[in-house]
Amino acid sequence: MITSYTAPQRDMLFVLNHLAGLEAVSQLPGLEDATPDMAAAILDEAAKFAAGVLAPINASGDLQGCRWDNGVVTPADGFADAYASFCETGWNAMPAQPEFGGQGLPSLVSSAVQEMWKSANMAFALCPMLTLGAVNAIAEHASDELKAVYLPKMVSGEWTGTMNLTEPNAGSDLAAVRSRAVPAGDGSYRISGTKIFITWGEHDMAENIVHLVLARLPDAPEGVKGISLFIVPKYLVNADGSLGAR
Numbered sequence: 001m002i003t004s005y006t007a008p009q010r011d012m013l014f015v016l017n018h019l020a021g022l023e024a025v026s027q028l029p030g031l032e033d034a035t036p037d038m039a040a041a042i043l044d045e046a047a048k049f050a051a052g053v054l055a056p057i058n059a060s061g062d063l064q065g066c067r068w069d070n071g072v073v074t075p076a077d078g079f080a081d082a083y084a085s086f087c088e089t090g091w092n093a094m095p096a097q098p099e100f101g102g103q104g105l106p107s108l109v110s111s112a113v114q115e116m117w118k119s120a121n122m123a124f125a126l127c128p129m130l131t132l133g134a135v136n137a138i139a140e141h142a143s144d145e146l147k148a149v150y151l152p153k154m155v156s157g158e159w160t161g162t163m164n165l166t167e168p169n170a171g172s173d174l175a176a177v178r179s180r181a182v183p184a185g186d187g188s189y190r191i192s193g194t195k196i197f198i199t200w201g202e203h204d205m206a207e208n209i210v211h212l213v214l215a216r217l218p219d220a221p222e223g224v225k226g227i228s229l230f231i232v233p234k235y236l237v238n239a240d241g242s243l244g245a246r
Contacts, residue, residue: 005055005120007047012112013040020108031106039109042094046113049091050120053082061123066203073202079124083205087157092128096135100151127160127200134161134212137229149237150210159208164195164232175223179215181230191215191232202234208243209234 016022017036026034057078064076074080086092095110096102117125135154138147153159170176179193191213202209211232220226236244 003055003059005051005116007043007050007116007119009040009043009047012043012115016108016112022108025106025108028106030104033104034106034109039112042105042109043112043116046091046116049086049089050116053085054117054121054124057082057124058121061121072204074204076123080205082124083127083157086128092131092157093155095132096151096155097139100135100139100147101155127203127205128157130163130200131157131159131161133163134210137212138231141229142231146231149241150231150233153208154210158206159210159233160200160203160206161210161212162198162201164198164201164211164213166197167194168196174214174227177214177216177227179213181215181217181228183217189215189230191230207235208237 013036016039022034022036022039025031026036057076060076060078066076067074090103091113093102094105094113095107096104098104114125114129117128131154135151138150138154142150150159154161165174165177166172167177167179169178177193179191179195181189181191184190193215195213198211200209201211211234213230213232214227215230216226217228220228235246238244
């Protein structure tokens with residue numbers, strides 16, 4: 001059980017600078033700030049956060065675990081405070097696009113930092129990792145309207161994200177997904193089905209949880225080509241951006 005962690009910064013910087021070509025990456029349009037000196041400073045601060053904040057609560061995550069009470073899931077002691085600090089210090093926003101509140105740093109740098117999070121406390125690190133995956137999917141494929149509603153809150157960490165793939169009848173075989181999505185006539189869909197093993201699928205550390213759910217439209221073809229991806233928030237989002245009903 002990990003109770004302390006020291007990031008291998010020297011090895012990471014060697015990989016970034018001499019193997020992965022960080023200097024060349026920093027010359028690409030929009031990535032000019034990602035210089036080797038900047039990367040070294042980022043890794044130094046990330047190492048302090050991993051060692052001082054995340055590693056010390058790793059044991060409570062293993063020994064205490066999450067608690068469920070009347071529909072509310074509360075992570076182990078220290079996780080909520082660590083997550084609040086994680087967001088306040090900007091770590092959640094590192095690789096996201098600046099137009100949505102991100103820092104626009106290259107994934108080359110953010111990947112090194114994410115390695116520190118996972119090494120110090122895998123249980124904690126899965127939450128921002130899944131949020132980032134949802135951010136990337138929405139930024140790449142969603143409408144401008146959905147991007148405007150969801151991305152700023154997710155990039156800031158106020159809302160977290162998940163991926164809903166697995167079903168009782170379908171593990172890694174996505175062709176067997178049975179969840180259905182029926183148009184509601186107002187631009188939204190009614191989703192029905194059962195998903196299991198949803199990492200960070202419920203907790204009380206963020207105001208909202210944005211689930212990305214795989215489901216099939218009524219006229220979808222069989223197999224993986226018939227799968228669509230839907231945003232299903234824990235709390236519905238009103239037109240003014242406020243949270244509505246669960």
